[in-house]
Amino acid sequence: MNLFKYQGQEEDHYTHILMSILSYNNYQIIEPFLKNLLKDESDNLNFNNTFAKVRKKFCPQDPKLLEYVIGIAPYKNSFSSSDLEDNSGSIPDAWICGENFNLLFEFKIRGMLDKGQISAHKKLLSSKDTEVLEYNWNDVKDSLQKIELSDSVLSYLVQSFIEVIPSFKSKRRSSGMPKQIISHINKENELHFIITGSKLSMNYSVDKVYNGKSIQLNQLVNGIQEARRFIASFVLSNYNELPIEFIGQETIINDYCVVPGRSKKKNQWNQWRIGAFLN
Structure with missing residues (x-):
């Protein structure tokens, strides 16, 4: 090693x-x-x-x-x-x-x-x-x-x-951190999904990003949690075509949450396992 x-x-x-x-x-x-x-x-x-x-x-x-x-x-x-x-x-x-x-x-x-x-x-x-x-x-x-x-x-x-x-x-999960989230590391150089929207805009969109190329997957999602459920299902159905290490429900996904009009520094990276969002 x-x-x-x-x-x-x-x-x-x-x-x-x-x-x-x-x-x-x-x-x-x-x-x-x-x-x-x-x-x-x-x-x-x-x-x-x-x-x-x-x-x-x-x-x-x-x-x-x-x-x-x-x-x-x-x-x-x-x-x-x-x-x-x-x-x-x-x-x-x-x-x-x-x-x-x-x-x-x-x-x-x-x-x-x-x-x-x-x-x-x-x-x-x-x-x-x-x-x-x-x-x-x-x-x-x-x-x-x-x-x-x-x-x-x-x-x-x-x-x-x-x-x-x-x-x-000191790294124990804070009360404000969703229990499904395991870290907040910038992963812009790896496959990631951008979740864009806010409570005011009502609808959220989901984009898949890899090597600087972005593809919109869904533009009618009703919230961040629903967006993650959509992403989890998408990964489960398409993992053979994705540049990820697929290990079943333990597979780790990167997302970047964007609120339109908000300062970029307040947008957040998140890592989570798909099993936490699969029904």
Whole structure:
């Protein structure tokens, strides 16, 4: 893994950085990190041939004796009820595998762990009774801080990551943020949909934009939520022809909401999963 490879979604980006640090110099600190984090659960782990992978749908090695789903979020005991009934398309954030173990990681830097997502992840492992271990980002910070580091480069990388961890708690969803929205990142260089309209204009329009080319898909939508439902259905029906990574209901869509006559800086980018808007 390359530490400096940018991952488009903020959560994916921080996951990639952490896993790149753990992979540094032939996975130098994975063993002490996991021992500090998992404590007694790590006693029987054989760390020979340990490696890590990010964003892989299926386990990158054969079933092993010890397998866990590990969830890390700002707060413990904070599972939310999923808005989606089917999370079968969900892709784990990361895997760490060793001689006799497979660990599936799901990270959240805001909000809560999703019950449906975790349940879907459990099905990716060989045991029907796979145990879920839940930790928070302070546990990650403590685990990193306890590692004795003699490599100055690695020490700098670890310390830099520790310094950003406190910001994850402040990223919890605010009361004014729709629960379906997962981030607000400018994605004008990727496929996106522009939703134009206001309560005063009554009708909203939906345009598909890619590589600077815009195609109007609908000009008679009655609101932003209806526009997103339309977009979700459009993507589900046409994903084979769209430049996106389609992963079922977990597919992430970018939209840009425009209110005519309003200052451009007040228009907003949004990211959401199509399953949150499919009937």
